[in-house]
Amino acid sequence: MTQSLTVAVAGLGTVGAETIRVLQKHADLLTRRCGREIAVTAVSARSKSADRGFDIAPFDWYDDPVAMAREADADVVIELIGGEDGVAKAVCEAAFEHGRHVVTANKALLAHHGTALARAAEAAGKSLNYEAAVAGGIPIVKAIREGLAGNTIERVYGILNGTCNYILTTMRETGRSFDDVLEDAQKLGYAEADPAFDVDGVDAAHKLAILTSLAFGTEVDFGSVYAEGIRNITPLDIEYAGDLGYRIKLLAVARRTEHGIEQRVHPTMVPLDTPIAHVEGVFNAVVAEGDFVDTTVYQGRGAGGGPTASAVVADIVDIARGSSVPVFAVPAGDLAAPQPADMDLHEGAYYVRLLVQDKPGVIADVTAVFRDESVSMESMIQRSQSADEGDPVSVVMTTHNTVEKSIRGALQRIGDLETVVETPRMIRIGAL
Amino acid sequence: MTQSLTVAVAGLGTVGAETIRVLQKHADLLTRRCGREIAVTAVSARSKSADRGFDIAPFDWYDDPVAMAREADADVVIELIGGEDGVAKAVCEAAFEHGRHVVTANKALLAHHGTALARAAEAAGKSLNYEAAVAGGIPIVKAIREGLAGNTIERVYGILNGTCNYILTTMRETGRSFDDVLEDAQKLGYAEADPAFDVDGVDAAHKLAILTSLAFGTEVDFGSVYAEGIRNITPLDIEYAGDLGYRIKLLAVARRTEHGIEQRVHPTMVPLDTPIAHVEGVFNAVVAEGDFVDTTVYQGRGAGGGPTASAVVADIVDIARGSSVPVFAVPAGDLAAPQPADMDLHEGAYYVRLLVQDKPGVIADVTAVFRDESVSMESMIQRSQSADEGDPVSVVMTTHNTVEKSIRGALQRIGDLETVVETPRMIRIGAL
Numbered sequence: 099m100t101q102s103l104t105v106a107v108a109g110l111g112t113v114g115a116e117t118i119r120v121l122q123k124h125a126d127l128l129t130r131r132c133g134r135e136i137a138v139t140a141v142s143a144r145s146k147s148a149d150r151g152f153d154i155a156p157f158d159w160y161d162d163p164v165a166m167a168r169e170a171d172a173d174v175v176i177e178l179i180g181g182e183d184g185v186a187k188a189v190c191e192a193a194f195e196h197g198r199h200v201v202t203a204n205k206a207l208l209a210h211h212g213t214a215l216a217r218a219a220e221a222a223g224k225s226l227n228y229e230a231a232v233a234g235g236i237p238i239v240k241a242i243r244e245g246l247a248g249n250t251i252e253r254v255y256g257i258l259n260g261t262c263n264y265i266l267t268t269m270r271e272t273g274r275s276f277d278d279v280l281e282d283a284q285k286l287g288y289a290e291a292d293p294a295f296d297v298d299g300v301d302a303a304h305k306l307a308i309l310t311s312l313a314f315g316t317e318v319d320f321g322s323v324y325a326e327g328i329r330n331i332t333p334l335d336i337e338y339a340g341d342l343g344y345r346i347k348l349l350a351v352a353r354r355t356e357h358g359i360e361q362r363v364h365p366t367m368v369p370l371d372t373p374i375a376h377v378e379g380v381f382n383a384v385v386a387e388g389d390f391v392d393t394t395v396y397q398g399r400g401a402g403g404g405p406t407a408s409a410v411v412a413d414i415v416d417i418a419r420g421s422s423v424p425v426f427a428v429p430a431g432d433l434a435a436p437q438p439a440d441m442d443l444h445e446g447a448y449y450v451r452l453l454v455q456d457k458p459g460v461i462a463d464v465t466a467v468f469r470d471e472s473v474s475m476e477s478m479i480q481r482s483q484s485a486d487e488g489d490p491v492s493v494v495m496t497t498h499n500t501v502e503k504s505i506r507g508a509l510q511r512i513g514d515l516e517t518v519v520e521t522p523r524m525i526r527i528g529a530l
Numbered sequence: 531m532t533q534s535l536t537v538a539v540a541g542l543g544t545v546g547a548e549t550i551r552v553l554q555k556h557a558d559l560l561t562r563r564c565g566r567e568i569a570v571t572a573v574s575a576r577s578k579s580a581d582r583g584f585d586i587a588p589f590d591w592y593d594d595p596v597a598m599a600r601e602a603d604a605d606v607v608i609e610l611i612g613g614e615d616g617v618a619k620a621v622c623e624a625a626f627e628h629g630r631h632v633v634t635a636n637k638a639l640l641a642h643h644g645t646a647l648a649r650a651a652e653a654a655g656k657s658l659n660y661e662a663a664v665a666g667g668i669p670i671v672k673a674i675r676e677g678l679a680g681n682t683i684e685r686v687y688g689i690l691n692g693t694c695n696y697i698l699t700t701m702r703e704t705g706r707s708f709d710d711v712l713e714d715a716q717k718l719g720y721a722e723a724d725p726a727f728d729v730d731g732v733d734a735a736h737k738l739a740i741l742t743s744l745a746f747g748t749e750v751d752f753g754s755v756y757a758e759g760i761r762n763i764t765p766l767d768i769e770y771a772g773d774l775g776y777r778i779k780l781l782a783v784a785r786r787t788e789h790g791i792e793q794r795v796h797p798t799m800v801p802l803d804t805p806i807a808h809v810e811g812v813f814n815a816v817v818a819e820g821d822f823v824d825t826t827v828y829q830g831r832g833a834g835g836g837p838t839a840s841a842v843v844a845d846i847v848d849i850a851r852g853s854s855v856p857v858f859a860v861p862a863g864d865l866a867a868p869q870p871a872d873m874d875l876h877e878g879a880y881y882v883r884l885l886v887q888d889k890p891g892v893i894a895d896v897t898a899v900f901r902d903e904s905v906s907m908e909s910m911i912q913r914s915q916s917a918d919e920g921d922p923v924s925v926v927m928t929t930h931n932t933v934e935k936s937i938r939g940a941l942q943r944i945g946d947l948e949t950v951v952e953t954p955r956m957i958r959i960g961a962l
Contacts, residue, residue: 116822120680120822124680124681124682127682127747127860128679128680130747130860130861130864131679131856131859131860133856133861229677235820235822235823235824235826236826237672237673237676237677237678237826240669240672240673240676240677241669241672241673241677244669244672244844244847244848244853245661245669245672245673245841245844246669246840246844247560247563247843247844247847248552248556248560248839248840248841248842248843248844248846248847249556249840250556250559315559315562371808373805373808373809373829376803376805376808377805388667388840389836390548390552390667390836390837390839390840390843391667391830391831391836391837391840391841392667392830392831392836392837393829393830393831394667394668394669394828394829394830395827395828395829395830396826396827396828396829397805397825397826397827397828397829398823398824398825398826398827399823399824399825404821404822404823404824405822405823405824407680407822408678408680408681408820408822408823409677409680409823410680411679411680411822412676412677412678412679412680414680415676415679415680416676416853419853419854419855420852420853420854421676421848421851421852421853421854421855422851422852422853423851423853424563424565427563428559428562428563429562429565432562
């Protein structure tokens with residue numbers, strides 16, 4: 099039998115500890131699947147004494163993960179420290195400098211330094227595998243990088259943040275407000291104490307930037323991702339969405355347009371007759387559309403120790419089996435320069451909700467603005483939220499395909515009308 | 531750059547011709563993705579003169595595909611002839627004997643000879659790739675063989691036959707009968723002139739046998755698959771299913787039980803709140819449940835030239851990139867002997883529909899049989915199908931978990947009751 103594949107693990111939090119548990123529980127099976135043993139030889143973590151349910155004595159201990167990446171007896175370094183640069187980046191760089199493969203779950207790192215790390219991996223002739231960085235346990239990186247390799251990808255999109263999907267699902271099921279559900283999610287451990295990273299769309303944007311490079315063969319371009327979170331979504335919008343045949347999801351979308359590559363993360367009205375509308379709770383889903391394969395959909399758990407460790411171990415197995423694939427599906431030197439499309443040029447349909455005074459002429463004023471800004475209305479519902487005459491009423495409109503710049507211009511002007519008593523709300527409608 | 535990967539294609543029907551089109555259209559992209567050119571060098575088909583939209587003159591022509599597999603200037607032989615043995619099998623065997631990799635879309639061949647072919651591939655030190663054989667364009671073989679390699683699979687199931695799913699979807703949407711919709715499907719090219727292979731569940735059983743080996747590391751055991759098709763499904767059953775919160779799908783299920791490995795293909799009541807209930811028309815879907823990753827779901831087109839060719843090309847790309855994985859995820863010599871569970875021992879809930887005379891005591895007789903056979907009833911609906919008094923009435927029952935042998939015994943006895951005017955219908959309810 100071939101020599102063992104030796105592995106050093108940097109970071110023994112939930113995912114790191116679970117990765118070691120998988121390797122221990124399935125040691126025999128993995129040896130048969132790989133044709134060689136996978137042996138953890140070294141670990142590094144903040145605390146040497148924490149109880150992780152297994153004994154770390156058999157492993158070489160390093161206080162400094164970068165020193166481990168340089169010096170450990172390891173073919174592969176698993177980076178599970180996190181963070182967009184700092185130690186995590188130094189660990190990966192040191193590993194490549196010393197001729198080791200890298201497996202990482204770190205989306206922030208790849209979103210910011212993916213292209214440079216891909217170059218470093220290729221210069222070292224080593225793998226950089228990152229299945230766990232996008233959509234947790236779902237093997238979506240493998241699907242795009244290998245499974246759909248016979249296609250050009252036209253569009254890739256998905257639900258990439260389980261926290262937001264949990265919050266939106268719970269808001270719909272219970273009618274409760276964003277703040278209220280967020281608080282619960284924090285208690286349940288589905289949301290961080292500082293939720294900004296998740297609920298403002300940054301985490302999904304990191305993952306999308308990686309998917310974009312994989313799908314379109316461009317350098318990672320996190321800076322061009324348009325990101326808008328879910329803080330402004332109200333139970334009322336969710337209710338109207340249902341009436342109109344939609345679910346509201348935080349969707350991350352990358353696609354080629356005539357203006358370049360769009361990368362955008364924002365709440366989206368998803369038609370109820372699409373698979374992705376039914377992806378609920380903490381589940382993630384990705385849709386990849388290829389020119390020959392047509393639409394493919396992948397669903398699963400996007401976070402958590404088990405699913406993430408499953409992805410990390412799959413990456414290790416690939417290395418143990420001797421499989422090697424360009425980091426972003428083509429060699430780093432062949433990645434095209436980013437071609438960001440201006441969000442102002444985005445075209446799509448829109449949902450708009452206004453709170454207006456209940457008096458004659460208001461609708462005429464609003465529709466006049468739409469006409470002036472060349473926004474074509476598809477439907478309108480006017481509904482009183484209260485029994486009291488004179489109270490403001492909700493007006494919900496949907497538009498035909500229009501340009502982002504036009505709808506923004508129109509909403510700016512509509513918000514300035516005296517009869518409009520609240521900042522207009524806008525949610526993009528997905529053409530899926 | 532490394533030398534070209536040379537490819538010989540046996541069979542130039544829809545999939546074979548489309549495979550060559552993918553390789554031609556994406557030649558530059560594939561060269562970058564693989565680090566080497568993929569060059570078709572030889573072809574074989576029934577007709578040399580058929581118009582396929584591309585010129586076959588640049589390829590060496592073989593009347594005999596087996597001779598091609600022996601003699602062609604080719605690293606890889608693509609078997610797209612079909613059939614469970616005969617020429618297709620001879621092509622694969624000849625390819626391995628002459629040190630060539632094999633890519634095939636042939637589920638019947640693998641269902642019948644998968645283990646032997648895996649041994650032949652390993653003896654030759656070559657790949658046997660078959661992504662296109664299961665669920666068409668969906669990269670499900672790769673997902674299980676590689677993406678979920680860190681898991682033991684507890685259960686794998688799915689909608690593996692697009693023809694049946696199209697027929698069931700259309701029956702539900704239109705209320706039309708099986709025969710009627712089948713006739714249309716044949717006109718549209720979604721069903722063969724002889725539909726038995728699809729509608730009796732044989733095609734899904736072939737694919738399931740392959741998934742079972744991949745998931746559980748057992749020798750391919752098509753002979754043990756229990757298969758029941760969709761010919762007996764009526765619009766009335768579909769309507770009742772909807773009332774009870776289900777969709778009827780032809781589901782293929784493999785799972786470990788205390789009695790061994792169950793492999794079964796049959797119409798199944800799928801709960802509406804599961805992703806798979808919403809997989810409609812010709813689409814396929816597979817659910818794989820791993821001990822660490824939990825539930826993962828894969829959807830896409832299960833047939834057609836483009837999706838199937840996409841899978842074939844992905845298999846070629848893997849070979850071009852030098853990736854090599856055991857055929858059924860572990861070496862063929864390590865595959866365990868089949869451990870078939872007797873279908874009589876299957877446990878689950880059941881839907882039962884009776885047509886009975888509308889008179890006192892009928893229900894008492896039926897429930898007495900259930901009691902005698904230890905079948906515990908969960909619900910009952912009695913509904914007159916006609917306004918005329920004295921006409922037979924429908925009785926629909928669902929059971930709690932029970933054993934297949936018990937329900938079959940009960941239905942046998944119930945069918946013999948004088949007051950029961952039609953053979954009882956039974957559909958299994960999926961616990962998904």
